[in-house]
Amino acid sequence: MKDPDRTIESLLAGLRDAEPPPGMHHRILDAMIARRATTHSPRRLLLLAVALSLGCALAITIWVPHHRHIATNLRSYATHVDAPRTKPARTVADIKPREPRRSTSRVLLRPTQTPGFPAPHPLPMTEQEKLLLHLAHRNDAQDMDLLNPVAQAQQSAKATQQFQQFFGMDTEQMRSESE
Amino acid sequence: MASTEGCSLALSFIEDAPSVVDLPALVDTYSTLLFRIANSVLRSRTDAEDVVQDVFIRVLEHRLSLSMVRDMRVWLIRIAWNLALDRKRRKRPAQLDETFAESLASATMPADTAMEEAQRFSSVLREIERLPKAERHVLLLSAIDELGTTEIAAVLRRSESAVRALLSRARARLRERLEDRPQP
Secondary structure: OOOHHHHHHHHHHHHHOOOOOOOHHHHHHHHHHHHHHHOOOHHHHHHHHHHHHHHHHHHHHHHHHHHHHHHHHHHHHHHHOOOOOOOOOOOOOOOOOOOOOOHHHHHHHHHHHOOOOOOOOOOOOOHHHHHHHHHHOOOHHHHHHHOOHHHHHHHHHHHHHHHHHHHOOOHHHHHHHHO | OHHHHHHHHHOHHHOOOOOOOOHHHHHHHHHHHHHHHHHHHHOOHHHHHHHHHHHHHHHHHOHHHHHHOOOHHHHHHHHHHHHHHHHHHOOOOOOOHHHHHHHHHHHHOOHHHHHHHHHHHHHHHHHHHHOOHHHHHHHHHHHOOOOOHHHHHHHHOOOHHHHHHHHHHHHHHHHHHHHHOOOO
């Protein structure tokens, strides 16, 4: 190629002096406006963030007193109950059937549990009760003597003496006669 | 200038409080320079305009951090340069070189010599594409008259002495290869 420097300079001058298409500025600004309309603005995001933080603050203000009330109840319950938290392993025998809750029993027992309420007087026994008591305690002294060894020994000695007096010989004499 | 003044009011809502940069003024000041840079890489006026538009869309997206940009001019040139290179990777090489050379020659030459000049331009463009990447980039950026060695070094993140050496080697290599080519 002849005179390459001149061709290079001509080409670079053409690149250097290239003019943008007419209306390019306006199209770029229009594109920026369109882009701005489709994207969220920082102000809108800021408002959203503020709304979210206010919502969180409101939720916390509602939740914290409620949680504190529950915690207080649990703490008072823990002070009343000294049992450890970890319960021992229960067997099947330990598990008792839960009685139905009766609100009336608590109401009926309440007057007797008050400090100033006197104990009720015992009612008189019926005839049947008196008869049962008499039968149960008949010959009571003899039954108790059977259990006393001293009285038992005395009774045995008395029986031996009565036997010897009746037959007029002692036990040694009786044994020699039989031999 | 008059066209952008009309859009200044429409774009006034774009200027949110933290941003102190006047975006319509930025478009007015830098769009031609950015167009030439993108055009030198892409060799397509349509693609170059798209790149310039993408540059300012990015500026719009990062307008809140524009105050941290130290050198707005170099920053914009670097965005346009990188976007143009990205776009060029998706194009077939020398796809539009013939058309581009013809339009370039017809703009600078009379019609009777424009055809011959267009062939020479096409040869030069092909040889530029065959240059090593660093040399090619420096040569293309040096073609933009408004860019000095300091700015080219800042855009390419190289030292000024390296830019000067690359430019010298690029021109020498290009001249040598063109001299070896037969006359079109």
